[in-house]
Amino acid sequence: MASSKKEEFTQEDNWLADVAKALSHPARIRILKILTEMDSCMVGSIVDKLPLAQATVSQHLKELKRVGLIDGDIVGPKICYCVNNKNLAKAKTALDKLFSKIGCC
Amino acid sequence: MASSKKEEFTQEDNWLADVAKALSHPARIRILKILTEMDSCMVGSIVDKLPLAQATVSQHLKELKRVGLIDGDIVGPKICYCVNNKNLAKAKTALDKLFSKIGCC
DNA sequence: ATCGTTCATCGTAAATATACGATAGATTTA
DNA sequence: TAAATCTATCGTATATTTACGATGAACGAT
Numbered sequence: 001m002a003s004s005k006k007e008e009f010t011q012e013d014n015w016l017a018d019v020a021k022a023l024s025h026p027a028r029i030r031i032l033k034i035l036t037e038m039d040s041c042m043v044g045s046i047v048d049k050l051p052l053a054q055a056t057v058s059q060h061l062k063e064l065k066r067v068g069l070i071d072g073d074i075v076g077p078k079i080c081y082c083v084n085n086k087n088l089a090k091a092k093t094a095l096d097k098l099f100s101k102i103g104c105c
Numbered sequence: 106m107a108s109s110k111k112e113e114f115t116q117e118d119n120w121l122a123d124v125a126k127a128l129s130h131p132a133r134i135r136i137l138k139i140l141t142e143m144d145s146c147m148v149g150s151i152v153d154k155l156p157l158a159q160a161t162v163s164q165h166l167k168e169l170k171r172v173g174l175i176d177g178d179i180v181g182p183k184i185c186y187c188v189n190n191k192n193l194a195k196a197k198t199a200l201d202k203l204f205s206k207i208g209c210c
Numbered sequence: 211a212t213c214g215t216t217c218a219t220c221g222t223a224a225a226t227a228t229a230c231g232a233t234a235g236a237t238t239t240a
Numbered sequence: 241t242a243a244a245t246c247t248a249t250c251g252t253a254t255a256t257t258t259a260c261g262a263t264g265a266a267c268g269a270t
Contacts, residue, residue: 109228149216160217181216184218
């Protein structure tokens with residue numbers, strides 16, 4: 001990439017792009033859906049439902065966690081992941097705002 | 106990436122991820138905003154408003170065009186880009202659906 | 211026909227992302 | 241304590257993305 005020019009854009013545009021990046025892989029879309037469909041949210045259960053290795057799923061979870069769309073709570077030897085509704089709502093609001101702004105030609 | 110596993114996911118999840126990918130760079134968010142703020146939508150005008158080289162902007166426009174979020178109409182030697190409202194609405198609907206689905210924990 | 215303008219594409223370099231096996235750390239269970 | 245389980249991280253390979261200069265193709269104007 002030579003030298004990432006991201007600091008040349010506004011914080012808002014960068015944040016929106018970051019949220020979009022977190023959603024830019026089908027595995028991560030799937031994970032978000034799984035987390036709400038299932039009662040349990042252990043990593044193992046998620047891995048079972050995806051065509052990916054455990055290490056790879058862990059990386060995707062890390063990416064979703066990085067932007068705050070999910071939380072991971074330690075429960076004994078396991079980790080219970082769940083969506084972060086507050087940040088999810090924040091993301092939805094920001095995307096709505098973008099779409100309503102760019103909705104003309 | 107070894108061997109992209111994207112074909113192992115549903116078409117819907119892949120499409121949503123693809124739209125999100127198109128939005129996953131601040132320059133492309135900015136471009137969408139510029140296209141609605143400006144009367145003119147020549148590439149040159151967009152380049153002037155971004156801290157990027159013309160070739161780079163052209164690549165970003167190509168990515169937005171790939172997923173159908175913008176159209177490019179040839180006008181003489183220039184090309185007039187504008188947002189594609191139909192596909193924009195489709196993307197918004199799909200994202201809304203996703204967010205409403207995953208909105209619980 | 212030639213020139214200048216406009217934009218896409220090519221070639222290339224560096225950064226990131228994706229994927230996996232192997233391993234390490236933490237914790238429960240035996 | 242030892243063994244088993246669960247998950248993050250490391251190391252690594254490959255693919256993709258981002259960025260730019262240079263070039264080429266298309267068009268209007270001279």
